[in-house]
Amino acid sequence: MKYIDEFQDPELARRLLDDIHATATRPWALMEVCGGQTHTIIRHGIDQLLPDTVELIHGPGCPVCVTPLEVIDKALEIAARPDVIFCSFGDMLRVPGTDRDLFRVRSEGGDVRVVYSPLDALKIARQNPDREVVFFGIGFETTAPPNAMTVYQARKHRIPNFSLLVSHVRVPPAIEAIMTSPSCRVQAFLAAGHVCSVMGMDEYPALAERFRVPIVVTGFEPLDLLEGIRRTVRQLERGEHTVDNAYPRAVRAGGNPAARAMLDDVFEVTDRAWRGIGTIPDSGWRLSARYRDFDAEHRFSVENIATREPAACRSGEVLQGQIKPHQCEAFGTTCTPRTPLGATMVSSEGACAAYYLYRRLGVTPTKLEASPVA
């Protein structure tokens, strides 16, 4: 497949790795923001092919993982109502709420449906005018424009039985929260490429300057990650801290203006709680006043819900890069993808799930011997 195969080429990967090995002379800690990047890194063993001095810290960029427990519980309550068809992306099904998950709600008679696109949920609303259709609108800046377009169309075409349960999050405030945390070890960021496909790069120079960290916009194939790492290490070694675009085939400086305009219309910035981390100011979006009628929280009055996280789960520390998943005592014992204690063990972009899938057996490629893209 074009734009995938060429960016997995083992020979070019070796050249990039050689260059990183030749460049890195001191210890550096880089954070990859996006869970999709964590997945590629662990799957291809990229972290183990890097020089020992270059550490990758996995960031909080898994939307499934950071959706607050309180919102999951709201989703479960709405989904259990007999008048509701609850539509969601598939990887939310097994995310544990306080005492159950969406999968369980479905087995208990709830009408929970998995859709590929939010537009599919709108179609279901059109086809079922006598039912309430709720879409679970989670995700970062990448997923917010599709959800925004769907609400926009529901309003335009007057589809009153559609609503959105919104829990959108934004990357730049999370970077700020990580950098101002007292235990922060992060010295540079690989910014999430597809977030920047939408938002462009305008928000990053101020962060790079304020915290004196290189921020390199990075893609998702193995060569994209190696190139992001290579450029970051180069900046670190030279004492630079600029915003750089290592993913130009999919990221323009201004992002996608049409999508940004739609976001400004449909959403407004709000404080948002991140699961395991806590509330980060201005880190999320909610529906703007014009679209409030389509807000499922208001429609179903689920505003007041008390929640409790399992004590054993250390996903908050995992999400902030303070521990690696296998350092959690529950990892692979009481917590597995079949019996997840935390959301980071559920989603394929969650760090715990990635480690469970690819690291549990202790298969570790030796440096330069194994191709990173076997």
Place this chain on the structure above:
Amino acid sequence: MCLAVPGKVVDIEERDGTRMATVDFGGVVKEVCLEYVPDLAVGEYAIVHVGFALQRLDEESARQTLALFEELGLLQEEFGDPWEAAAAEAGTVPGPAVKDEAQEAQR
């Protein structure tokens, strides 16, 4: 779900006032909304996420990026570690043993 993947536009049509495309993801075909990249043409590639094209994939940038990687290798051969280069040619890896011998020989 966060994953966005490249796909090739094979067909475009207006549906209920919305610009939609049929997009091929290496054999898997899906309906994709083009409202955010309305000038995308048949035969072009885009980054697609949950049924929406979010950005056109730029052929020229992709080509330049790959060319840069190729060049890296050449510089490496010019200035790089000759042991690694020789080992790569021989299809083996310069393990610590090789390096130790080399250091031994220098003493």
